[in-house]
Amino acid sequence: EYIWYCGMGVDFMSSVRVSVIIPTRNVAENIANIIKAVSKNCIGLDVEYLIIDMNSTDSTIRNALNAIKANKLNGFVLQNGNSTVGSALNTGIYKASGKYISFVFARTLYSDFIPSYYELAEKKGADFVFASSKLSDKEAKALAVGLNNIKGEDLATAIARSIISVEIPAIMLRNDFVQSNRILFSENCRRGYAEQYIYKIALSNPKTAFSEFKLKKDTENQAPIKESNDNKELHILERVDAIREIAELVEARFGNDRELCELFRYEKLPDVIMNCVDTLLKNGVKPSSIKTAMKIKRCDEMLEVSKNAPSSLKKRVFIWKKFPKLYKPQ
Known part of the structure; x- marks a missing residue:
């Protein structure tokens, strides 16, 4: 109300x-x-x-x-x-x-x-x-x-x-x-x-x-950014949900556009997942905890990249999936 x-x-x-x-x-x-x-x-x-x-x-x-x-x-x-x-x-x-x-x-x-x-x-x-x-x-x-x-x-x-x-x-x-x-x-x-x-x-x-x-920031009048533990919390993976919904929207509206569908499903979505992983690792979250949260959200199923994806993304995904303890956040 x-x-x-x-x-x-x-x-x-x-x-x-x-x-x-x-x-x-x-x-x-x-x-x-x-x-x-x-x-x-x-x-x-x-x-x-x-x-x-x-x-x-x-x-x-x-x-x-x-x-x-x-x-x-x-x-x-x-x-x-x-x-x-x-x-x-x-x-x-x-x-x-x-x-x-x-x-x-x-x-x-x-x-x-x-x-x-x-x-x-x-x-x-x-x-x-x-x-x-x-x-x-x-x-x-x-x-x-x-x-x-x-x-x-x-x-x-x-x-x-x-x-x-x-x-x-x-x-x-x-x-x-x-x-x-x-x-x-x-x-x-x-x-x-x-x-x-x-x-x-x-x-x-x-x-x-x-x-x-x-565009210029109005630093004189804007409110100060408060310190937050958000980057240490696993709900940061909600960003994955947001982009997954966009990938699904693209597939529903532009299903005949294979290139566009692949961009969001097999490039943008894996990139967002890995960016979330990077943020969590940089803020001290253990790989095992991240893996558990990702499994619950079925993120591992979404970590598939297309052959046209950037080689850097392919490498990040491969190392994280195969050798998570050796992965270094970007």
Whole structure:
């Protein structure tokens, strides 16, 4: 059951252009500055702010409400209970009334991208807009041209092969596109939900626009990243579940595209499994414990690589399967 806390902002009946969805948990010291920083950059753009709280035990909710009121914003706070981030984001999607949707993460905060994304989305009639922090101006221009009229499966391939990098805290989606294709986050995965969502977007064949806006972290206003034992916990293997579901989605939708199916089933999926193994080993988890957890999740059955897979991946898989005690994490 959701609990609503409405802000005292502008008229809720106004025509919202962008819904900014902000999942929160225990960021009381930072949430007001985050809301203020985002809204300051969006002056003149009709935005609604949806703060979806995941059972904060501090004053996050109160501070968020005060920030909405103090800055005279159109927004509200929803208490989503002790939920996953995926569940909180889905709640925001359900409630969003804007033409476009963007996600803002308190601990991975990018600055100033929303207005430029909106302008590009309107100009191009785009369903999906993203940018990069890593490309040179020349590379960004080339990518912007290359993504014109790209097919969804080609976009997914480029992401899977790390030709293109997309980050959930710096994208914009057309709301109608999301709703009509029912593109929702997995609510069961604590790891891999964002990566999975990007593939769901790509495989829904969006009209894509790459923004040449240079992404920059807002380190001044973002909440500090809390130390976590997540990388020592075996639930990191939930990332495997997320990508396995994508491999199954590819096979269901693009079964005739053998190359695409093989890419996700016999390259991307084994690569994700081995990356999880690497992370766990680096954080002191014993190979025997990893093997046991992988057996429960049937990961060993998924550690099959195609003949076209990179030789480095083939080698990693072979050593881990045959000589786990000799395997060295990458």
